[in-house]
Amino acid sequence: MGMLEGVFLRLYSIGNFCRSRKYVKEVRQMNKFHQARVENSTRGRRIIALLLAATMLCALLPALPALALTANTLTFAQFSTGVTLYSATSPYPAVDTVAAGSVFPRESTITTNSADGTPCYTVFYNGARYLVSKALFDAATMVDTALYSYITTTLWKMELPSVKEATAPVPSVNVAAVQLALNVLGYYTGTPDAAFGAATQSAIRNFQRAAGLTVDGSAGPNTQEKLFAQALAKIATIITPTTTTTPTTSAGASAAITPSADKVYCRLPKDVYLYTAEADNGTNAVGALPMGTVVQMVANSTYSVNGVPYACIYYVNDRYNVKYAEISSGIMSSAQLQDYIIGTLWRQTEFTSINQDSGKTGSVATHSLQMALTVLGYYNG
Missing domain, CATH: 2.30.30.40 (SH3 Domains)
Structure with missing residues (x-):
């Protein structure tokens, strides 16, 4: 099961995503009675449950694939500093240095660099295979929420090199960005793998046909512009536009x-x-x-x-x-609320439970959960 499949099909599903900021830790100056009530309401870190009927919970759980960043999994990393790439062919000399901020995936196979004995992963970068230090990659590994946020808040807002079969012989985050956008819009239903294949090409063609673009099966600048804009708009429509008025009424x-x-x-x-x-x-x-x-x-x-x-x-x-x-x-606009949910709540590493018992009336955490489930087609409220 790939990391991207988990991102697309299980984004902020039960146990992984869309949980709330742990407000109890933030509260200051509360009186003892209020503090006790707040602490009791958020005690325990159980698996996040949907704010839906119990019967829906039971029906939904089996449908969501498990996500495990273990063997046979395509895992991404984003490096905070430059990292050395080694040739994937013995004797594995250093061949390049990748700039800080770069994002690329690895295979699960571990290779020992014969030059210095360093355990390395095989990684995919710029259409080729290289080796990277296992320790450095593990330290920079992206959780699913970070990968989703990087794609939606960074890659979808920039022009990427054309994504097509000839330029994408190995998995890349750019292909993942295109697949995710196609998935959000309902054109891509295959197993997400960040590799350009027949399913991706067919989905691009279907989108181009519907969007009135030249149908060539590659995601160039024109296709990316419309594709990413529509995917962002699809997510944005999930959040109800905010309006506020300030009438004056009587006491009480x-x-x-x-x-x-x-x-x-x-x-x-x-x-x-x-x-x-x-x-x-x-x-x-x-x-x-x-x-x-x-x-x-x-x-x-x-x-x-x-x-x-x-x-x-x-x-x-x-x-x-x-x-x-x-x-x-x-008071937050729709855009500000969307940025907060995607850029903050979906990227947290510490969460509290959302379920029927806890209620979470008026909680932005519940809203963020519903937003993720709506993107995936599980929530229609």
């Missing part, structure tokens, strides 16, 4: 606020106090959420008490009131 309005169908998220621009009552009376703040915490507004409207606008937000399955002036500059 917070109790009558109806949750909005539009999900409006805010990344707190400063530490923000939470109130259980409708307004700040000097003694009813239950604690402060730290700057950078992402919360969802209950409704895309505010209410006013004594001329001070307030908003109602979700936090750890409960509603709290906050001063609107303290959060308004942090």
Whole structure:
């Protein structure tokens, strides 16, 4: 089972992806009662479950292939510093140095460099095979979420060299980028392998035909431009556009606020106090959420008490009131929310569970899980 197959078919599925930032660690100044309740609500790191019915969970689990970065797996690495490439032919002399930031895959076979006894992997770079130090590659190995994020936030936003059969004799991350875009759009249904083959060529032809492009089966600049743009747009449509209004209502309005169908998220621009009552009376703040915490507004409207606008937000399955002036500059656009989910949540290495029991009402973590499942066609809500 390849790493890319795991990325495409199991992206942020149960046990691997789309879990939330561990907010409990971030909370400061909470009173003891509130802290205990928060800690209890997030205790334990169980496998992430869907925020769906139990019957759907049972049906979904067997359909998702296991992901194991072990033998016979195509694994990618991104090197933070330059790395030496050795010839894949004995006596394995050093032949090139790859720049920092380069991403390329390896085979599982380990070869000992006879020149210095260093264990090496066979890697694929610029259409050829080389050897790279096993220790260096292992240290730079990308988890599935990092690979997905690199493709969607970097490669899909740049022009790559033409991807076609003649220029892609061995697996490469550029082929993976094209395959992922075709997969998101429903044109590529084969086993993702980062290698240009008949299935990839056929998918490109089908896309070109549908997009009104010259049908040649290769992903050149024109094809890439439309392909990557449509794939990004497909992901973007999963996130509900955010809109907000600020009407003034009478005191007591917070109790009558109806949750909005539009999900409006805010990344707190400063530490923000939470109130259980409708307004700040000097003694009813239950604690402060730290700057950078992402919360969802209950409704895309505010209410006013004594001329001070307030908003109602979700936090750890409960509603709290906050001063609107303290959060308004942090309200996220659809693009900002998408970048946060793909660039931050999907790249985390430490997670907490999302399941029916924990609820996660109004949680951006649940939203990110639903977004990933929608991309894969498992969630239609």
